[in-house]
Amino acid sequence: MTSAAKRPSRLFRNLSAKIASVPMILTALVVFVGGTLWTVLYSFTNSRLLPRLKFVGLDQYERLWATPRWLVSIENLAIYGILSLIFSLVIGFVLAALLDQKIRFEDTFRTIFLYPFALSFVVTGVVWQWLLNPDFGVQAVVRSLGWESFAFDPLYNSSIVIYGVLIAALWQGTGFVMCLMLAGLRGIDEDIWKAARVDGIPAWRTYLFIVLPMMRPVLVTTLVIIAAGIVKVYDLVVAQTSGGPGIASEVPAKYVYDYMFFAQNLGQGFAASTMMLLSVAIIIVPWAYLEFGRRR
Numbered sequence: 001m002t003s004a005a006k007r008p009s010r011l012f013r014n015l016s017a018k019i020a021s022v023p024m025i026l027t028a029l030v031v032f033v034g035g036t037l038w039t040v041l042y043s044f045t046n047s048r049l050l051p052r053l054k055f056v057g058l059d060q061y062e063r064l065w066a067t068p069r070w071l072v073s074i075e076n077l078a079i080y081g082i083l084s085l086i087f088s089l090v091i092g093f094v095l096a097a098l099l100d101q102k103i104r105f106e107d108t109f110r111t112i113f114l115y116p117f118a119l120s121f122v123v124t125g126v127v128w129q130w131l132l133n134p135d136f137g138v139q140a141v142v143r144s145l146g147w148e149s150f151a152f153d154p155l156y157n158s159s160i161v162i163y164g165v166l167i168a169a170l171w172q173g174t175g176f177v178m179c180l181m182l183a184g185l186r187g188i189d190e191d192i193w194k195a196a197r198v199d200g201i202p203a204w205r206t207y208l209f210i211v212l213p214m215m216r217p218v219l220v221t222t223l224v225i226i227a228a229g230i231v232k233v234y235d236l237v238v239a240q241t242s243g244g245p246g247i248a249s250e251v252p253a254k255y256v257y258d259y260m261f262f263a264q265n266l267g268q269g270f271a272a273s274t275m276m277l278l279s280v281a282i283i284i285v286p287w288a289y290l291e292f293g294r295r296r
Helices: 015-042 059-065 068-099 106-118 121-131 138-144 161-186 190-198 203-214 216-231 235-240 252-262 266-295
Strands: none
Touching: 015 266, 059 068, 059 266, 068 106, 068 161, 068 216, 068 252, 106 161, 121 161, 121 235, 161 216, 161 235, 190 203, 203 216, 216 266, 252 266
């Protein structure tokens, strides 16, 4: 009997591992896929306090996009998301590059930068609500030093309140991005740095054109983690501003929660949830096709 005949078919290879993964697969299908389909289905109904299958077509979506509160939340998410991606990656990479120079007390600095990530978003929001309070926060401290005209109260200014939320988010999340980037930098072969120095390539060009392309897996992972945090941002906003002043700092996740549990309008909440899912799919599907489709 040949070795090929003795080899089990592809279906029965690693059978124990496949059996062990069945509960997780079923959980994913029932909870995630099933829950998603259930949400999309009931977004076309006029469900209020309890879900009911009375279809109203696209009425919930028309009402959603005619609501100023939803439009403000989308605008805030776009501003918060774009700036959060840019600043998190830039600051995290710069900090990682500095720590990668084998500086003294590296462990201490790494702990200090990573410490905010250990705090919950609620704690972070409350802390930065105090720091940005004009009566006893940064503004009050600077004015007490003699700069009476200094003004820094983003959480109380409806035109820039989302930037106050962004400051708190960057303070908490940048350290984690730094650790991911530092792990990627430590995986770069030392011979590459030596070759770059021998060729006289400036350090910034080495990072930009050699190191960053080699860190693509780390960058992709970091982008996915940051994007997931952006889409589901909720508790940070609630802890800092509760969506105020007025509706100036509303975000989609808070809109969904308020309509489903406070306004008792499940249909509207499901429609908003579906739009959030669609926005994620518009970003993820093309990326997945470009990332994995080209390898076939």
